[in-house]
Amino acid sequence: MKRRDPLPLPGQEGLADAAAFRTAAELGGDLVFIIDCAAGVPVYVSPGIDAMLGYGAADVHAQLTSNDTPGPLQPLCAGLAERLRRFAAGDGSRLRVVREFDLRRPDGREIPVEVISTLVPGADGTVSTLVAVLRDLSARRERERERKRFASMLNHEFRTPLSTIDGAIQRLEATQTGADEATRQRYRKIATATDRLIAMLDDYLSPERMAELGRQRRADTVAPRLLLDELVAQARMAGRPVTSGVEALPATLRADPAGLRLALKVLLDNALRYTPAGTALEVTGRREDGGVALALRDAGPGVPEGDIARIFDKGYRGANAAGVPGSGLGLYMARSLVEVHGGALTHAGREGQGAEFRIWLPVQLEVEREAERFPQGLASGQA
Numbered sequence: 001m002k003r004r005d006p007l008p009l010p011g012q013e014g015l016a017d018a019a020a021f022r023t024a025a026e027l028g029g030d031l032v033f034i035i036d037c038a039a040g041v042p043v044y045v046s047p048g049i050d051a052m053l054g055y056g057a058a059d060v061h062a063q064l065t066s067n068d069t070p071g072p073l074q075p076l077c078a079g080l081a082e083r084l085r086r087f088a089a090g091d092g093s094r095l096r097v098v099r100e101f102d103l104r105r106p107d108g109r110e111i112p113v114e115v116i117s118t119l120v121p122g123a124d125g126t127v128s129t130l131v132a133v134l135r136d137l138s139a140r141r142e143r144e145r146e147r148k149r150f151a152s153m154l155n156h157e158f159r160t161p162l163s164t165i166d167g168a169i170q171r172l173e174a175t176q177t178g179a180d181e182a183t184r185q186r187y188r189k190i191a192t193a194t195d196r197l198i199a200m201l202d203d204y205l206s207p208e209r210m211a212e213l214g215r216q217r218r219a220d221t222v223a224p225r226l227l228l229d230e231l232v233a234q235a236r237m238a239g240r241p242v243t244s245g246v247e248a249l250p251a252t253l254r255a256d257p258a259g260l261r262l263a264l265k266v267l268l269d270n271a272l273r274y275t276p277a278g279t280a281l282e283v284t285g286r287r288e289d290g291g292v293a294l295a296l297r298d299a300g301p302g303v304p305e306g307d308i309a310r311i312f313d314k315g316y317r318g319a320n321a322a323g324v325p326g327s328g329l330g331l332y333m334a335r336s337l338v339e340v341h342g343g344a345l346t347h348a349g350r351e352g353q354g355a356e357f358r359i360w361l362p363v364q365l366e367v368e369r370e371a372e373r374f375p376q377g378l379a380s381g382q383a
């Protein structure tokens with residue numbers, strides 16, 4: 001059987017190399033298109049491009065040679081003129097280019113593709129041909145998503161009990177002041193081992209780590225005064241008058257800053273939602289029972305007596321929630337976030353006298369001692 005020439009325009013500069021490239025690529029399952037740089041037209045397009053992109057060879061030719069409104073296929077050869085100009089000027093850095101982008105099919109669906117294009121110089125050293133491999137990245141993207149989902153699941157399954165252990169041991173250290181030395185040493189060993197395991201999750205199994213290698217471990221300390229200052233600023237931005245009473249607080253707490261900020265935001269959102277516009281708020285912070293107490297008090301109607309026992313229950317909405325948007329999950333979530341840190345979220349107000357929610361958090365002794373040794377450095381690190 002007579003062998004067919006793979007290219008419709010044999011004899012041009014660089015086409016012999018292009019033919020070999022095309023044959024190797026298509027045997028590997030990739031699609032190929034070849035551009036005659038002198039004429040600016042496609043001279044070959046793999047037949048499978050129709051199944052992948054929904055466009056035939058005629059569509060590729062029409063869109064890549066059109067000077068009218070750019071079509072979805074024009075990114076396939078984006079930047080070719082500049083690459084040719086730079087090569088002619090002696091710059092060979094753009095001979096091979098790898099790009100990823102989403103390409104819109106005729107049915108409107110977008111498909112992620114990778115285009116690896118190479119300029120092929122002819123015998124006289126000038127570029128006459130561009131050859132490119134076209135790959136569908138859908139399967140690769142799905143595998144990446146699956147890996148991230150799996151890593152996220154493992155991270156969550158390990159982190160939740162570790163965070164609970166970490167919070168419990170912090171609370172024991174803060175409250176069991178009468179424990180003997182052997183017991184305190186056991187507390188320290190548990191805390192150290194928990195820190196090491198959490199650090200390993202951050203370094204090797206977090207979604208952020210998988211998405212961005214080399215990223216620093218996320219912050220695990222926060223300045224309580226900074227948290228309260230942010231809370232006051234948010235309340236004032238909402239148009240509320242706020243008084244603030246902050247006593248001597250430790251420079252830092254060992255905690256997840258984002259988690260505590262979210263818990264405080266829930267308390268502020270509740271205060272804004274259940275009190276009349278313009279009602280004053282009070283923010284306080286002080287040392288208490290071996291830890292710190294951060295509180296938000298409003299001057300609204302308060303929590304009905306019959307609801308106080310259940311306000312932290314998952315999905316529970318009180319008698320005063322009628323007509324107020326919400327899901328009953330805010331306080332439940334805030335308490336969970338606080339308890340993970342070994343703390344407690346409580347309600348201290350009375351019906352008719354306003355609501356007061358207080359977050360108590362243990363002070364990690366080693367962090368506090370380090371803050372006392374280097375107060376300015378730690379404070380600036382949190383700012």
